[in-house]
Amino acid sequence: MEYLIHLAILIGIYGILGLSLNLVVGYTGLLSITHAAFYGLGAYVTAILLTGFGVNFFLAMLVGVIITAILSLIIGAILSRFRGDYYALGSFGFNVILFSIFLNWQEVTRGPLGIPGIARPEIDLRFMIQDLRIVFSSNWSFLILTACFLLLCYLLSRFIVNSSFGRVLKAIREDEAAIQVFGYHTSYYKLTIFVIGAALAAVAGALFASYITFIDPSTFTLNESIFILAIIILGGLASNRGALLGAVALVLLPEALRFVGFPSDIAAQMRQVVYGLLLIILMLYRPQGLVGEYRL
Amino acid sequence: MKKSIIWIVIIVVVIGALVLIGQKTEPNTETIKIGFIGPLSGFGAAWGEEQKQTVEIAVDEINAAGGVDGKKMEVIYEDGKCVGKDATTAAQKLISIDKVKIILTICGDESVAVAPIAEKNRVLMMAMWATHPGLTGAGEYIFRNSYSDVGTGKLMAETVNQKYQKVAVITEISDVQIGLRDAFKKYSKSQVIEENYPPETKDFRSYALDLISEKPEAAILIPNSPLGGLAALQQLRQLGYKGPIYGNYFGEVNDVLKSPEAQGMIFFTDPDVGDNEIKNKLFNNLKTSTGNEPNFKFAVAVTYDSVYIIKQAIEKVGLDTGDLKNYLHNLKDFKGVMGTYGFNDKGDAVGYVPAVKEIKNGQVVGLDIGN
Numbered sequence: 288m289e290y291l292i293h294l295a296i297l298i299g300i301y302g303i304l305g306l307s308l309n310l311v312v313g314y315t316g317l318l319s320i321t322h323a324a325f326y327g328l329g330a331y332v333t334a335i336l337l338t339g340f341g342v343n344f345f346l347a348m349l350v351g352v353i354i355t356a357i358l359s360l361i362i363g364a365i366l367s368r369f370r371g372d373y374y375a376l377g378s379f380g381f382n383v384i385l386f387s388i389f390l391n392w393q394e395v396t397r398g399p400l401g402i403p404g405i406a407r408p409e410i411d412l413r414f415m416i417q418d419l420r421i422v423f424s425s426n427w428s429f430l431i432l433t434a435c436f437l438l439l440c441y442l443l444s445r446f447i448v449n450s451s452f453g454r455v456l457k458a459i460r461e462d463e464a465a466i467q468v469f470g471y472h473t474s475y476y477k478l479t480i481f482v483i484g485a486a487l488a489a490v491a492g493a494l495f496a497s498y499i500t501f502i503d504p505s506t507f508t509l510n511e512s513i514f515i516l517a518i519i520i521l522g523g524l525a526s527n528r529g530a531l532l533g534a535v536a537l538v539l540l541p542e543a544l545r546f547v548g549f550p551s552d553i554a555a556q557m558r559q560v561v562y563g564l565l566l567i568i569l570m571l572y573r574p575q576g577l578v579g580e581y582r583l
Numbered sequence: 584m585k586k587s588i589i590w591i592v593i594i595v596v597v598i599g600a601l602v603l604i605g606q607k608t609e610p611n612t613e614t615i616k617i618g619f620i621g622p623l624s625g626f627g628a629a630w631g632e633e634q635k636q637t638v639e640i641a642v643d644e645i646n647a648a649g650g651v652d653g654k655k656m657e658v659i660y661e662d663g664k665c666v667g668k669d670a671t672t673a674a675q676k677l678i679s680i681d682k683v684k685i686i687l688t689i690c691g692d693e694s695v696a697v698a699p700i701a702e703k704n705r706v707l708m709m710a711m712w713a714t715h716p717g718l719t720g721a722g723e724y725i726f727r728n729s730y731s732d733v734g735t736g737k738l739m740a741e742t743v744n745q746k747y748q749k750v751a752v753i754t755e756i757s758d759v760q761i762g763l764r765d766a767f768k769k770y771s772k773s774q775v776i777e778e779n780y781p782p783e784t785k786d787f788r789s790y791a792l793d794l795i796s797e798k799p800e801a802a803i804l805i806p807n808s809p810l811g812g813l814a815a816l817q818q819l820r821q822l823g824y825k826g827p828i829y830g831n832y833f834g835e836v837n838d839v840l841k842s843p844e845a846q847g848m849i850f851f852t853d854p855d856v857g858d859n860e861i862k863n864k865l866f867n868n869l870k871t872s873t874g875n876e877p878n879f880k881f882a883v884a885v886t887y888d889s890v891y892i893i894k895q896a897i898e899k900v901g902l903d904t905g906d907l908k909n910y911l912h913n914l915k916d917f918k919g920v921m922g923t924y925g926f927n928d929k930g931d932a933v934g935y936v937p938a939v940k941e942i943k944n945g946q947v948v949g950l951d952i953g954n
Contacts, residue, residue, distance in 0.1 A: 289679035289704075293672060390756055391779070399758040400765075401667070403695050403717045501667050501696040503758070545661070545676060551635075555623035555662035 305530030307487035316460030327507030329489025359485030401503025523579025667696030691715025736766020
């Protein structure tokens with residue numbers, strides 16, 4: 288059961304990452320490959336505040352979200368000068384830079400040694416009500432917490448895409464020049480959604496750091512950005528349900544392959560080969576993803 | 584119609600995956616299940632596979648000789664890829680699906696991430712060859728059959744402190760190397776000039792020129808990639824550095840041994856694997872099954888010993904992990920490939936120390952400093 292809860296928590300975290308990236312890539316059409324960097328930034332800020340300063344998790348998460356939002360505002364402003372493939376390449380560059388900071392700013396991040404012993408979240412209301420202190424130390428309670436954040440992100444995401452703001456985003460994706468003719472400053476819209484996406488990724492990062500209790504730069508590489516992108520492409524671009532489905536599929540699929548019964552000598556390699564093959568087959572026969580409405 | 588087919592496929596796949604994952608394995612009382620989490624794919628597979636083969640050899644031997652208290656040992660292998668996240672997923676699966684009470688781990692990152700899960704579930708964890716400083720005292724149920732980078736760094740500092748006031752350290756940015764460098768700096772009484780380089784670096788001239796301009800009395804190279812270390816060493820010499828050079832394990836690599844620039848280099852490396860009957864038997868068995876001598880001699884030695892330590896512990900106190908960890912904390916006289924040794928109250932192995940060696944005329948010569 289603990290294993291299923293563990294997987295459910297990972298699905299929740301990747302679900303938030305998928306939903307947030309979908310706002311940028313799926314709805315606005317900006318091919319960003321820097322999401323793992325914002326995910327990492329949220330994780331690192333939370334981890335440093337929890338281990339170094341004993342700050343409450345929720346406050347640490349909030350600080351992480353604010354710092355990520357500010358940084359993503361700067362990055363987004365620079366990226367807004369690029370279009371199409373150049374945008375993807377530019378965002379790739381920022382992922383490399385932030386990864387490099389996680390790895391090399393050793394006085395703060397401990398570099399490749401990583402940060403162990405990150406505390407689980409707790410809500411301490413003893414100053415108001417006697418004995419009211421909730422610690423999310425069990426995986427069950429952490430799953431509930433993750434599910435709450437996932438639900439909030441889902442509702443926020445749905446609100447955004449159904450609003451007039453969301454319709455402008457979709458219009459930018461379809462034909463940016465046309466919407467500019469109507470007097471919309473598309474760069475503001477693109478920047479806003481980029482910052483919102485990054486801030487939500489920081490929420491996922493904070494949850495990840497506190498759940499695994501250990502982070503190191505290897506979790507926030509370019510590969511992770513591509514993995515998150517794969518989640519939304521597989522699930523279906525421009526679909527919130529698709530992002531969640533993608534997270535479920537990409538977290539569960541490699542785990543299910545553990546139980547297929549490959550001989551132990553080749554099990555690890557076969558898992559990866561079959562996993563890759565399944566993704567290729569899916570993209571061949573369902574290029575718009577499982578429930579997507581838009582293709583890159 | 585098409586949409587409903589897609590949804591049916593999705594539901595079938597998800598339910599199928601959940602059924603596969605959630606299938607209950609009845610606890611088999613006839614066997615003793617042990618989990619293994621190591622790098623079986625990716626960059627660490629070179630040593631992960633060798634350590635896995637070593638576990639297989641040890642378990643086959645034990646089972647052929649009647650098992651442990653009449654029960655067969657069974658090992659469930661999971662790929663941790665030397666990545667914390669993958670290792671924790673593997674650990675959760677081993678603990679909650681396979682119901683293992685003992686987990687063997689390999690890499691530092693894997694072990695540090697798995698340790699809190701093992702501790703919380705009262706599962707005995709034995710890290711084999713992981714030198715990450717974060718494993719010392721990581722929990723009552725956490726043991727490490729290896730030395731810590733802190734020990735190597737301290738030894739390095741004590742050696743250098745005796746002779747030099749100002750030393751230069753060039754370190755490749757990776758977990759083991761940074762751990763070693765930090766430990767060295769902590770214990771060093773000399774002035775330390777530092778240069779850190781990213782993995783894959785081939786051109787070290789700018790680092791070397793920087794360091795030479797500071798006029799250090801000695802240089803210490805801490806690479807992860809041996810060939811990167813050799814390039815750094817050669818470029819230091821080519822640019823006119825004439826002082827002594829110290830290094831980490833990379834001194835043992837053939838290309839380094841043969842290099843004229845490396846002659847006289849003193850290096851700190853894995854503890855020597857004793858020349859005893861158990862070691863000869865193990866190495867012969869590995870050669871028979873793989874066709875080669877083991878590449879990671881210390882790693883396979885502690886891996887083999889770890890399986891036998893667990894066997895001995897179960898035979899002495901049974902399968903209760905509380906009793907097992909108490910037994911291991913008090914174990915001081917296990918006799919294995921690495922000689923006679925045991926564990927301290929922080930779970931680290933005590934009884935062997937990193938070796939200090941020198942390259943002389945293309946050969947490795949042991950020095951007495953560390954022993």
